Structure formats: structure tokens, C-alpha cells
Amino acid sequence: MTAVADARVTGRARGASRDLTGTGTLLRLALRRDRIMMPVWVLCLGLTASSTVGRLDSAYETPAQRTQLVQDMNGNGATRALFGTAFGDSLGALTVWRVGAFLTVFAAIMSLLIVIRHTREEEETGRQEALSSCVVGRRAGLTAALLTVAIANGAVTLLVAGGLAAQGGSGAVALGLAVGLSGMAFGGLAAVAAQLTESARLARGLSAAAVGVAFVLRMAGDAAEDGSKGSGHVLTWLSPLGWAEYAPPFAAERWWPLLLIAVLAAASISVAYSLAGRRDVGASFYATRPGPRAAGPFLTGVFGLGWRLQRGALAGWVAGFVFAGAIFGAISDGADEFLGDSDQTREIIERMGGAQGLNDAFLASMVGILGTILTVYAASSVLRLRSEETDQRAEPLLSNAVSRLRWAASHLVISYLGPVAVLAVGGLALGLGYGLAAGDVGGSLPRVLGAALSQVPAVWLVTSLTVLLIGALPKYSAAAWGLVGWVVALGWMGPALKVSQSVMNTSPFSHLPKLPGEHVTAAPFVWMLLLSAVLTAGGLVALRRRDIGG
Structure with a gap:
């Protein structure tokens, strides 16, 4: 019995290894194809936070001005929905208030575009089938796409944290992780969408809709309750973007909301891997219905x-x-x-x-x-x-x-x-x-x-x-x-x-x-x-x- 069990474990390990064959080659190919787009995204996101500090410092020069700004912005639901909740009056906290939501949303958009491009779009165009005829494992394409998006989000995390390190080390790390993990979470959701659909456009649409719903829930939750005075509205906690907001960087950081984002990323990636092993290349997880025999009048x-x-x-x-x-x-x-x-x-x-x-x-x-x-x-x-x-x-x-x-x-x-x-x-x-x-x-x-x-x-x-x-x-x-x-x-x-x-x-x-x-x-x-x-x-x-x- 022990020998049989060992043989099964060895077989699974070999199967998993075969599934990832060629991942390194596909990763290099993905990085080469994204050699312009990805650095532009990373630099724009990574340098936004550091450039915002200087502008806030010149716009609100005294501590009294910054304190008054926080009181004013947190004082009504309309401006909280528009700008988010400010959890402190330091330059670091105000930077998070001003660009934190912007960074997490655009990191999510960057991630879903990268993942869909190197998974479902490759299958839709037939390139993945051509690659699969060579020595390429079943899950190598998905793994290469996720590694690409991990590299991009890791670079954004380092740039954001490094740019704000002078405002406080723990706050800078918290914001960098909030942005990077949010990108990975929505990248994982995009990977799931890529397994469920046959169209790259539909996969992008579903992933973008998830970002939009998360953003609107965050807005509605912030409008309903002043997060700086309480634990946050239930609508905010229904949104992964709300989890990033309630870390909150530069204001007595709480690390467990970031753990929630990491769990969502890991869970969505696991689901994507599971679905990828249960469908044919080019097909969606759910079989599509055959269309009509003849085109309709609009076609x-x-x-x-x-x-x-x-x-x-x-x-x-x-x-x-x-x-x-x-x-x-x-x-x-x-x-x-x-x-x-x-x-x-x-x-x-x-x-x-x-x-x-x-x-x-x-x-x-x-x-x-x-x-x-x-x-x-x-x-x-x-x-x-x-x-x-x-x-x-x-x-x-x-x-x-x-x-x-x-x-x-x-x-x-x-x-x-x-x-x-x-x-x-x-x-x-x-x-x-x-x-x-x-x-x-x-x-x-x-x-x-x-x-x-x-x-x-x-x-x-x-x-x-x-x-x-x-x-x-x-x-x-x-x-x-x-x-x-x-x-x-x-x-x-x-x-x-x-x-x-x-x-x-x-x-x-x-x-x-x-x-x-x-x-x-x-x-x-x-x-x-x-x-x-x-x-x-x-x-x-x-x-x-x-x-x-x-």
C-alpha cells in the first residue's frame, strides 16, 4: 500500500512538472512582447505617489491647513465618495487619500490586461495551439502570464514604497503592498474569466466589470459612513478596493486587510489553475451553444x-x-x-x-x-x-x-x-x-x-x-x-x-x-x-x- 501511495504521489509530481514545461520560455516571450507597455504602466503608477507628495506639500503648507482639509473632506458623504476617506493629516496619509484609490484601480486594470493578453487572447488567435504542439505544458501559458503580472506588480510595489519611504517606512510598505496585492487579486480574477469565456474581449469585459463594481461599492460605502471615525460600512468591506483603503497606510496600519487581498489573489489563481486543467486549448470551461444555421438579417x-x-x-x-x-x-x-x-x-x-x-x-x-x-x-x-x-x-x-x-x-x-x-x-x-x-x-x-x-x-x-x-x-x-x-x-x-x-x-x-x-x-x-x-x-x-x- 505504501509503494502504491508513493507511486501515485510521484505520478502527480511528474504530471505537475509536465504541466509547467516551457514556462520559462513563455515568460521570456511575454516580457519581450510587453517590453514597452509594462514599463510605462509600472513607471506611471510607481512615480505617481512620490510626485503627489510634493504637490500636496506645496498646496497645503502648514499642519493646520492639512488638518482642516481632512476635517472638511471627511465631513460629508459626497466628498468621501468622490475622493475617499482621509485617515490622517500627514503628507503620507494625504497622499494615500488622494491617489491610493487611483493606484489600486489602475494596478487592477494593468493586471487584467496583461493576464488576458497572454492567456485567452493567445488561445483566441490560435498562437497558443501552435505553441502547445511543441514541448509546452498544459498550464505553462497561464503560469507565464501570472508570473508576468507578478513581476509588474512587484515593481510597482517597490517603486511606491521607495517613493514614500521618507514619509514613514511602514506606511510606505503598506501602500505598496495594497497596490501590488490589489493588482494580483484582479489579475487572478482575470485568469478565471479567461478560463470561463472563449472571447478575449468578453474576458476583459467581465474583469473590468469586476473592477467597476468594486470601485462603486467602495464609493457607496465611503459615502454612507465616515471610515475615519468607525470600522467602515458593510459596502466598503464587500469591495477588495475597500480592503486596501482600510489597511490604512500612514495611519496606524492594520495588516490583516492586506491578508484578505492576498487570500483573494491566491484563491482566484487556484480556481484558474483548476479550470485550466479541465478544458481543451481554445475552448471555454462551459461549452458554447452552436449558433443558428443561417445568419440573421443584421449579419x-x-x-x-x-x-x-x-x-x-x-x-x-x-x-x-x-x-x-x-x-x-x-x-x-x-x-x-x-x-x-x-x-x-x-x-x-x-x-x-x-x-x-x-x-x-x-x-x-x-x-x-x-x-x-x-x-x-x-x-x-x-x-x-x-x-x-x-x-x-x-x-x-x-x-x-x-x-x-x-x-x-x-x-x-x-x-x-x-x-x-x-x-x-x-x-x-x-x-x-x-x-x-x-x-x-x-x-x-x-x-x-x-x-x-x-x-x-x-x-x-x-x-x-x-x-x-x-x-x-x-x-x-x-x-x-x-x-x-x-x-x-x-x-x-x-x-x-x-x-x-x-x-x-x-x-x-x-x-x-x-x-x-x-x-x-x-x-x-x-x-x-x-x-x-x-x-x-x-x-x-x-x-x-x-x-x-x-
Whole structure:
């Protein structure tokens, strides 16, 4: 019996070893493919915290100013939902308050993109099957992807901790671990999504939805309870991002919430490994149902195909904006009473939403945040063109009676009209939530809806820049994500850090009137629309003249 048991153990060990054969080679390949994208992500995230310390030090020079800022920001649910809870008035604690949520969210996004790219996307394109015909183990691809994301998050952890070490060693380590472990947790969830789906796009969508739900739960929990005075709201504790917040770095650190994040990462990775061993390469864990024998009426042309490929992402963004708009609207009423005489908080809100009445300024800041976040959808929708091209799905279409411009238009019509639809439903939800809270739905709804739609020209400008990159510089089209990150970072952190107006003006959203409340002039809308049209035309002309797949 002992010999049989030993033989079984030896067999399992050999099987596990075979499953990981070739991991080192695939890891080197992944690092080579990500040799540009990953260092950019790591440096941007790692250096954000250290650069924020200096800006906070110059913006709030005295301890009294910092103490007053913490009291003001923790004094009402609206600003807690927007900025998070401040657990201390030191420069380190204020840095965590200002960029901690930003770092954890973007570490999660970085991780899910890396994992999906090297797992499900490899299978969808057929590259993993070609590699599997060589000496490559069953779980080698997944292991290489997770090791890649571990290296990225480890580098971010070291840069964040090193950049803030002067503010306190334990706090710097706690923040670095919170960011790195959050990235690993959502990387593990992305690995699970990659096993459950057959589409890389769907896997990215599910993983991004998990990040969005976690962020909204954190917002709702912080709005409901001042975490600096209690143990935190139940909604906050339902979110892994809330666990990172309640460590809390630079304020009597508690290490066990970080252990929860580590457990989530380990559990999700274990589930992904288990699922990976129970399915065929290229297939999902759940067998997909066969489609109809004949294409429906909407799939008889290239525009129907474009809609079919893009509709899932659009539906997800619509649902997310309805939810976020309703929450933002409900907490916007009464901002004037909540903030009282807080000059510092008023200044931040006015920098984000204008100097009109504080309720309108807060609504305008919410509208601006929704607009900047929507650039993520706009860029991803346009970049679908590039993925169709690089995955060699565009050439079969173009070999038929389909011109390049018609093929591009089948995606771009959704890339331009989709944000309009998303902003419209988000504006309706925001206006309805605010109107119900204020008891004036009829007066609030049109104003807020118009404010939301006013963001369209700025979103379209980002869309057009992405089109130009795909047409003229296809190999560098991923730079669109750098533009999106810059726009989101300025909209999220710029006002609180008192970033100079000249820097803020590099974002198209800074040129729009802050609605509702401010006076509307046609000039910024006209020049943005004209510039958008010129950039789109330039991108399409370049696409028409270059080689497909180049």
C-alpha cells in the first residue's frame, strides 16, 4: 500500500512538472512582447505617489491647513465618495487619500490586461495551439502570464514604497503592498474569466466589470459612513478596493486587510489553475451553444457584423453609467449644506465643477468624471479595429466587396454614437437621481442631461486621436491608452493637487464649460468638433493607403 501511495504521489509530481514545461520560455516571450507597455504602466503608477507628495506639500503648507482639509473632506458623504476617506493629516496619509484609490484601480486594470493578453487572447488567435504542439505544458501559458503580472506588480510595489519611504517606512510598505496585492487579486480574477469565456474581449469585459463594481461599492460605502471615525460600512468591506483603503497606510496600519487581498489573489489563481486543467486549448470551461444555421438579417452586411462585435461592450457601459449616475445624483443634492464654510473643499469642487452654486458645481464635477472615464470606452471601441486587423480577421472581409473605409466605418459609427448613448443614459440617471433627491425632477433632468451631452466633443476628440494613431502609426496605436490615462488622471487628481491651468488645458475636457451652471459659448464645441473631423479624416486616409496588418 505504501509503494502504491508513493507511486501515485510521484505520478502527480511528474504530471505537475509536465504541466509547467516551457514556462520559462513563455515568460521570456511575454516580457519581450510587453517590453514597452509594462514599463510605462509600472513607471506611471510607481512615480505617481512620490510626485503627489510634493504637490500636496506645496498646496497645503502648514499642519493646520492639512488638518482642516481632512476635517472638511471627511465631513460629508459626497466628498468621501468622490475622493475617499482621509485617515490622517500627514503628507503620507494625504497622499494615500488622494491617489491610493487611483493606484489600486489602475494596478487592477494593468493586471487584467496583461493576464488576458497572454492567456485567452493567445488561445483566441490560435498562437497558443501552435505553441502547445511543441514541448509546452498544459498550464505553462497561464503560469507565464501570472508570473508576468507578478513581476509588474512587484515593481510597482517597490517603486511606491521607495517613493514614500521618507514619509514613514511602514506606511510606505503598506501602500505598496495594497497596490501590488490589489493588482494580483484582479489579475487572478482575470485568469478565471479567461478560463470561463472563449472571447478575449468578453474576458476583459467581465474583469473590468469586476473592477467597476468594486470601485462603486467602495464609493457607496465611503459615502454612507465616515471610515475615519468607525470600522467602515458593510459596502466598503464587500469591495477588495475597500480592503486596501482600510489597511490604512500612514495611519496606524492594520495588516490583516492586506491578508484578505492576498487570500483573494491566491484563491482566484487556484480556481484558474483548476479550470485550466479541465478544458481543451481554445475552448471555454462551459461549452458554447452552436449558433443558428443561417445568419440573421443584421449579419448580412459589414455594419451588422460591427454591431454584433461591439454591442456587448456598449451594453455593459450603458448599465454601468446608469448605476453610477443614479448614485452620483442621489449624493449631489445638499452639497452646499454639507460643505458649509469649508473654503478648501469648496475650492476643490469649484476647480472641478465651476464657481457657480455648489450643488451645480458638484453636479458638473460628476458630469466631468463620467466624461473622462468614458474615454476608456471610446479608445477601446476604436482599437477594436486594430485587433481585428492584427488577429487577421479583417483580411477575409476586405477580400470581398468591402472597402477599407466601409469596414472602418462599421466600427467607427459605434465608436462615435456609442458615447452619445452612454452619456445620454448616464445623464438621465444622474438628473433623475438628483431631481428625486431635490424634489425637482422636471427642472433638474433637462439641465443635467444637457450637461452630460456637452461632454461629447471632448470624448470624440480622444476617439479621433485614436483613429489617427491606428491609421498613421498602427504599431504605436496602444499609445492611445497613455492619452486616456493622462486625461483620466488630470480629471481625477488635478483639481485637488492644484495642478496649473496650463497643464490642465492639455485635456480637452478643461476647455468645455462646466455645466450645469456656467455660461455656454459655442466656440469650444465648434473647434473640438472640427478638429475631431480633421483627425478622423486624416486617420482614414492613412488607413486607406497603408498595408493591412502593418
